[in-house]
Amino acid sequence: MNEDTRIAYKDDDGNVSVVMPTPEFLNNGGMMAQFLERSVPDNVVFEELHKDDIPTDRYFRNAWKLEGKKVDIDRPKAEKIHMDKLRKIRDDKLKAEDIEYQKALEYRNDAKMNAVANKKKKLRDMPVDTDFTGMSLDEIKTYMPEILVAV
Numbered sequence: 001m002n003e004d005t006r007i008a009y010k011d012d013d014g015n016v017s018v019v020m021p022t023p024e025f026l027n028n029g030g031m032m033a034q035f036l037e038r039s040v041p042d043n044v045v046f047e048e049l050h051k052d053d054i055p056t057d058r059y060f061r062n063a064w065k066l067e068g069k070k071v072d073i074d075r076p077k078a079e080k081i082h083m084d085k086l087r088k089i090r091d092d093k094l095k096a097e098d099i100e101y102q103k104a105l106e107y108r109n110d111a112k113m114n115a116v117a118n119k120k121k122k123l124r125d126m127p128v129d130t131d132f133t134g135m136s137l138d139e140i141k142t143y144m145p146e147i148l149v150a151v
Helices: 023-027 032-039 075-106 110-129 137-142
Strands: 005-010 016-019 046-050 064-067 070-073
Touching: 005 032, 005 064, 016 064, 070 075, 075 110, 075 137
Parallel strands: none
Antiparallel strands: 005 016, 005 046, 064 070
16 A cells, blocks of 8 residues: 555445545555555445546546446536536526516517527527537536527
């Protein structure tokens, strides 16, 4: 066991947990059995990994999956994580558009009401219109639909 050692296991919810020994534990002669007893729940299957076998980018942390001697990223879960973030942005924009619609309604500005209604429809359709097929995980992470960028 050294500073590059990581222990990965699935928790009760099926998520991957990763624990590592502290420098103090290692410097005080800590042994693997002690570390496991302190850090890993009873009756779980775990893997001893090298730190390089675990993603360094934590954006998709809740999509990690334990695959033998490596922690990888579950793509469908990663797509859902990013879509949830896009929906949050979308929801904030929908709220702002609700205010714009109320203003247009107050002034009986039909053209503005129609424009806002069209924009709100595009915002509501954004999840269905978004397709991550063919994108790498890095591309998904940075993808922002045009309707969410538009002022």
